[in-house]
Amino acid sequence: MATLDKKLDRRSFLKVSALAGGGMVLSFSWLAGCKPITEEELLAMPKEWFELNSYIKIGENGAVTLFSPNPEFGSNVKTSMPMILAEELDTDWKKVIVEQADFYPERFDRQFTGGSQGIRQGWKPLRTAGATARAMLVAAAAKTWNVSPTEITTSAGVLEHKGSGKKAHYGEMASLAATMELPEQVTLKETKDFKIVGSSKKNVDAQKIVTGKPLFSIDHKVEGMKYAAIVHPPAFGMKLKSFDKSSIAGMSGIVDVFPIRLFKEDYERNFFDTTTFPEILAIVGNSTWEVMQAKKNLAVEWENASESSFEVGGFGGRPNTKVTVLSGLENTNRHKEQMKEFITKPGNVVRRDGDPEGMFKKAAKIIEKTYSAPFLAHNTMEPMNCFADVKGDKAVIYGPTQAPEMIMGTLVQALGIPKENIQINLARMGGGFGRRAYSHHMTEAALISQKIQAPVKMVYTREDDMTAGVYRPTYSATYRAALDENNNLLALHVKAGGIPESPIHANRFPAGALDNYLAESWDIPSNITIGAFRAPRSNFIAGAEQSFLDELAEVMDKDPIEFRLELLKRAEINPVGENNDYDAKRYAGVLELVREKSNWNTPATGVHRGVSAYFCHNSYVAEVVDTKIVDSKPVVEKVYAAVDCGIVVNPDAATNMGEGAIVDGIGNAFFGELAFENGVPTKTNFDKYRMIRQKETPKSIEIHFVDSKEDPTGLGEPFFPPVFAALANSLYKATGKRYYEQPFAPQLEMQNLKM
Amino acid sequence: MATFNLTINGTSQQVDVDPSTPMLWVLRDHLDLVGTKFGCGIAQCGACTIHMNGNAVRSCQLPVSAAEGASITTIEGLSEQGDHPVQKAWMEHDVPQCGYCQAGQIMTAAALLQQNPNPSDEDIENAMNGNICRCGTYTRIKAAVKTASQNL
Ligand code: FES
Numbered sequence: 027m028a029t030l031d032k033k034l035d036r037r038s039f040l041k042v043s044a045l046a047g048g049g050m051v052l053s054f055s056w057l058a059g060c061k062p063i064t065e066e067e068l069l070a071m072p073k074e075w076f077e078l079n080s081y082i083k084i085g086e087n088g089a090v091t092l093f094s095p096n097p098e099f100g101s102n103v104k105t106s107m108p109m110i111l112a113e114e115l116d117t118d119w120k121k122v123i124v125e126q127a128d129f130y131p132e133r134f135d136r137q138f139t140g141g142s143q144g145i146r147q148g149w150k151p152l153r154t155a156g157a158t159a160r161a162m163l164v165a166a167a168a169k170t171w172n173v174s175p176t177e178i179t180t181s182a183g184v185l186e187h188k189g190s191g192k193k194a195h196y197g198e199m200a201s202l203a204a205t206m207e208l209p210e211q212v213t214l215k216e217t218k219d220f221k222i223v224g225s226s227k228k229n230v231d232a233q234k235i236v237t238g239k240p241l242f243s244i245d246h247k248v249e250g251m252k253y254a255a256i257v258h259p260p261a262f263g264m265k266l267k268s269f270d271k272s273s274i275a276g277m278s279g280i281v282d283v284f285p286i287r288l289f290k291e292d293y294e295r296n297f298f299d300t301t302t303f304p305e306i307l308a309i310v311g312n313s314t315w316e317v318m319q320a321k322k323n324l325a326v327e328w329e330n331a332s333e334s335s336f337e338v339g340g341f342g343g344r345p346n347t348k349v350t351v352l353s354g355l356e357n358t359n360r361h362k363e364q365m366k367e368f369i370t371k372p373g374n375v376v377r378r379d380g381d382p383e384g385m386f387k388k389a390a391k392i393i394e395k396t397y398s399a400p401f402l403a404h405n406t407m408e409p410m411n412c413f414a415d416v417k418g419d420k421a422v423i424y425g426p427t428q429a430p431e432m433i434m435g436t437l438v439q440a441l442g443i444p445k446e447n448i449q450i451n452l453a454r455m456g457g458g459f460g461r462r463a464y465s466h467h468m469t470e471a472a473l474i475s476q477k478i479q480a481p482v483k484m485v486y487t488r489e490d491d492m493t494a495g496v497y498r499p500t501y502s503a504t505y506r507a508a509l510d511e512n513n514n515l516l517a518l519h520v521k522a523g524g525i526p527e528s529p530i531h532a533n534r535f536p537a538g539a540l541d542n543y544l545a546e547s548w549d550i551p552s553n554i555t556i557g558a559f560r561a562p563r564s565n566f567i568a569g570a571e572q573s574f575l576d577e578l579a580e581v582m583d584k585d586p587i588e589f590r591l592e593l594l595k596r597a598e599i600n601p602v603g604e605n606n607d608y609d610a611k612r613y614a615g616v617l618e619l620v621r622e623k624s625n626w627n628t629p630a631t632g633v634h635r636g637v638s639a640y641f642c643h644n645s646y647v648a649e650v651v652d653t654k655i656v657d658s659k660p661v662v663e664k665v666y667a668a669v670d671c672g673i674v675v676n677p678d679a680a681t682n683m684g685e686g687a688i689v690d691g692i693g694n695a696f697f698g699e700l701a702f703e704n705g706v707p708t709k710t711n712f713d714k715y716r717m718i719r720q721k722e723t724p725k726s727i728e729i730h731f732v733d734s735k736e737d738p739t740g741l742g743e744p745f746f747p748p749v750f751a752a753l754a755n756s757l758y759k760a761t762g763k764r765y766y767e768q769p770f771a772p773q774l775e776m777q778n779l780k781m
Numbered sequence: 782m783a784t785f786n787l788t789i790n791g792t793s794q795q796v797d798v799d800p801s802t803p804m805l806w807v808l809r810d811h812l813d814l815v816g817t818k819f820g821c822g823i824a825q826c827g828a829c830t831i832h833m834n835g836n837a838v839r840s841c842q843l844p845v846s847a848a849e850g851a852s853i854t855t856i857e858g859l860s861e862q863g864d865h866p867v868q869k870a871w872m873e874h875d876v877p878q879c880g881y882c883q884a885g886q887i888m889t890a891a892a893l894l895q896q897n898p899n900p901s902d903e904d905i906e907n908a909m910n911g912n913i914c915r916c917g918t919y920t921r922i923k924a925a926v927k928t929a930s931q932n933l
Pocket residue numbers: 818819820821822823824825826827828829830839840841842
């Protein structure tokens with residue numbers, strides 16, 4: 027086999043015939059409900075498929091199936107990743123059938139949805155896979171027509187040799203193409219020649235979604251399947267002591283109740299093995315309602331857990347860390363006190379440029395502000411659930427996961443089944459936001475199924491979901507600015523931390539733009555579990571930083587956009603320090619674009635505006651929020667966003683993503699909050715945990731993409747962090763009060779505003 | 782356990798379940814109509830919205846015993862070909878992100894338009910306020926309801 031690229035050659039270009047379990051991956055596609063449904067579609071199905079590589083198979087009639095490798099949680103990768111394949115394959119998008127790939131690391135690279143990296147890291151492999159398949163089709167046509175491949179052109183799934191006037195659609199050449207050698211090199215298209223990438227394509231699952239087809243694992247059912255509910259300790263810091271099986275004996279439809287343990291003693295956990303309760307109870311029965319009823323009646327005794335510690339494998343090649351889970355029942359009031367103590371305590375210096383301490387000593391004026399935000403629950407719309415069928419030494423797991431490869435090892439140890447015998451199928455997820463990178467629910471379902479040796483669907487109640495941990499941490503950040511008597515900025519100091527992690531990104535803006543800069547970090551251990559939440563850390567620190575810069579601009583009597591641009595100019599022309607991890611020019615670019623698109627200097631009457639900008643996940647976003655007070659109610663009239671994320675694969679879907687992230691940010695800024703009393707989360711469902719709804723949504727949102735030829739970067743996350751400050755800065759203009767503490771709604775209510 | 786005769790999407794169905802069982806679980810577990818979704822179980826999210834005699838109701842709060850004799854419509858029965866004006870508008874605006882809330886959103890919107898074919902912005906906001914979309918597709922939902930109202 028010719029070499030193309032060692033990694034691609036091994037992983038992505040294996041021919042299906044050479045794969046032992048080759049049939050398996052395809053046979054599970056029905057699980058995701060991807061079977062053709064209409065008669066028309068059935069008629070269009072080919073008699074035979076020819077696989078050109080892991081991602082692409084072509085039928086003799088010209089139909090093209092593209093496998094979307096990554097799990098879909100709503101960011102629309104199931105449409106946009108195949109679009110990239112289709113572009114380089116040069117096929118007709120209308121003839122494409124998209125199938126969700128199952129977890130199959132031998133065939134697909136990086137089947138991980140998170141960190142806004144799907145398109146960025148999939149860009150090259152997907153383009154190469156598409157272009158390679160195209161080259162093989164061209165080679166097949168060249169052989170058949172006895173002409174040089176360089177004389178063959180392709181367009182929308184048709185091969186053509188202009189000299190002889192010969193034409194064929196891909197299906198006619200597919201069987202021969204599948205036997206061709208892999209080309210040593212392939213040429214990728216020039217971006218100017220893109221036809222599919224950059225043009226909006228509808229969500230490939232839209233029809234199924236709007237007609238209620240089973241797409242999610244919670245919808246899955248097989249013959250003989252049992253239903254399971256879980257019961258977990260009521261508080262962080264507690265564990266199972268005992269339970270009384272007889273308390274639910276005789277209840278209708280109840281089969282069994284038993285404890286399950288997620289980790290064997292000697293198992294070394296990986297970074298995504300975060301779970302709050304390593305031992306829980308499972309109730310198994312004949313229907314969801316029956317197990318949920320039994321859940322209410324089950325008599326359980328809990329006890330305080332003692333301190334424990336274990337090693338956790340580092341993520342992305344980082345060293346292992348030792349994690350200590352404290353004993354005790356924690357309280358939000360105490361957390362707040364603990365965080366306050368750090369305002370005056372020294373932190374760990376993570377960056378120092380120039381002589382910030384000296385500047386603060388000689389400053390004519392010092393401005394100091396502290397910002398904070400609470401724990402947040404992810405609250406994915408589809409509660410945690412999973413289907414598992416474990417019999418003997420074989421397991422099939424079908425569930426919502428962002429990170430299948432991170433749970434495989436966990437399943438192997440928990441079940442004692444080799445990984446070759448564990449099949450993980452990827453369900454569409456009813457939201458993820460980071461939560462489903464932690465796939466303990468898969469292990470739980472698998473253990474339950476193994477115990478009963480029957481297929482089972484385990485479903486969390488909303489209350490289980492909201493109180494099972496893996497939250498966005500609570501954070502606090504104190505910003506200080508030293509000014510001279512003319513209000514020139516001499517130095518900036520940020521000291522930020524959280525429970526249990528710090529939100530600081532040491533080398534991000536405004537580092538690099540200031541001669542004298544100091545960043546300190548701290549953290550406070552806790553037994554409340556945390557995990558990635560849409561733009562981890564950035565989702566807090568952006569709000570603090572961009573609110574402070576706004577306040578600073580006001581003191582310095584500068585326009586807030588102009589002030590940021592001045593700092594960015596400095597960072598561009600003469601950056602301070604090393605390792606600044608942003609491109610100041612692109613950063614400034616989005617601010618300029620949002621200034622233009624929002625007519626920044628001429629807002630509509632009665633409208634109060636705030637601006638904010640942030641860089642994360644390799645993308646730059648600036649946002650302007652317009653608010654109005656209508657009948658004593660703050661109303662978000664309009665949000666303008668400008669984003670630089672390189673080439674935009676699917677503009678309308680990208681816009682949808684941006685709108686969603688902005689709504690998410692406004693919702694969490696106004697309402698998001700989870701507190702604790704004696705280790706117990708104070709909110710357990712949407713009656714208390716307020717989510718943004720239709721009425722609080724901005725009346726309109728305008729998203730503008732910087733026209734770019736750069737390779738694509740992150741999109742799902744970068745829109746989120748800047749909203750918090752853009753909203754706070756706008757509300758300040760509307761009410762005359764700064765908002766330092768999230769959520770904002772309680773403070774707005776104290777100002778006699780209606781929320 | 783008791784037997785209940787139900788009319789769902791125009792078809793008579795019989796189920797043998799506990800009388801307290803909410804229609805949500807009757808539909809999902811017993812009748813394999815899983816388009817109706819579980820989100821909160823306490824009438825706070827709207828994911829489980831169905832029509833009972835043309836009105837939008839939260840099926841997680843509707844015991845099977847109260848559904849007997851009524852005409853129940855679920856997302857699967859909203860239209861035969863998936864071409865109800867609301868469904869079409871949803872596709873035109875490419876509303877869904879994860880898609881999990883959308884069946885409930887669509888059922889709420891369809892009931893609204895049935896009763897009020899020309900809703901104002903405020904009418905739409907009021908009617909749709911009970912349906913949470915964690916992905917934040919609200920602006921598209923609103924636009925799609927307006928488009929649907931023009932194409933009724
Ligand atoms: S599940 Fe019925 S309203 Fe949420």
